[in-house]
Amino acid sequence: MQGYIIDIKPVKDDDLIVSILTEHEVMTTYRFYGARHSNINLGYKIDFELEITKSSIPRLKDVIQLGFPWILDNEKMYCWQRYIKLFYPHLKDIEHIDAFYFYSFENLVHIMIKQNALRAICESYISLIEYEGRLHNDFECLLCENKITQDISLVRGFLPVHANCAYSRGFELNKMKDLFEKKKVISFNDEEVEYLWNILLQGL
Ligand SMILES: [Zn+2]
Incomplete structure (x- = not known):
């Protein structure tokens, strides 16, 4: 089986509870420290086997890291891990996970070979909220419910608000429309992309 590690929790004696997003589910597994598997880390893609034991959690074994x-690019890895980490609270209680999530990661890993990590992640995230049916491209303000016609800002989940209503940084509406329609951050400068990134980090 293959999947992405979206959460790691230390338990007793350096053992770990490792949560893995596969094509169709989030698997919660137990890794014994003594078993000396290959190195594992948040965000890694791994090939693995599960061993069913008497315990309620299957044991993770025969782990191979798929690089x-x-x-080894620390900056990309850092951004990737912060993004991936957000999926655990988002998906952990869902029994059947749509393959969209796994393939969205596959795609993002590939795109990040060439593209800037924050840009690639923000674009991937826009596709994700569209897929989940919560891309608010009607551009109505979450706070006052009026149409936004000029300075737009975003809050958690990339929900549109008037910059004035949220007392936050304003963007040109056309730029934001472009982002929501084309799923591209090309018209945003690096500092603006970083602003979007920080909103994203508040939670999916
Ligand atoms: Zn408003």
């Missing part, structure tokens, strides 16, 4: 071309 990315940029796995």
Whole structure:
């Protein structure tokens, strides 16, 4: 089986509870420290086997790390891990996970070979909220419910608000429309992309 590690929790004696997003589910597994598997880390893609034991959690075994071309790029890895981490609270209680999530990661790993990590992640995230049916491209303000015609800002979940209503940074409406329609951050400068990134980090 293959999947992405979206959460790691230390338990007793350096053992770990490892949560893995596969094509169709989030698997909660137990890794014994003594078993000396290959190195595992948040965000890694792994090939693995499960061993069913008497315990309620299957044991993780025969782990092989499937590397990315940029796995040694600290900055990319750091951004990737912060993004991936947000999926655990988002998906953990869902029994059947749509393959969209797994393939969205596959795609993002590939795009990040060439593209700036924050840009690639923000674009991937826009596709994700569209897929989940919560891309608010009607551009109505979450706070006052009026149409936004000029300075727009975003809050958690990329929900549109008037910059004035939220007392926050304003963007040109056309730029934001472009982002929501084309799923591209090309018209945003680096500092603006960083602003979007910080909104994203508040939670999916
Ligand atoms: Zn408003």
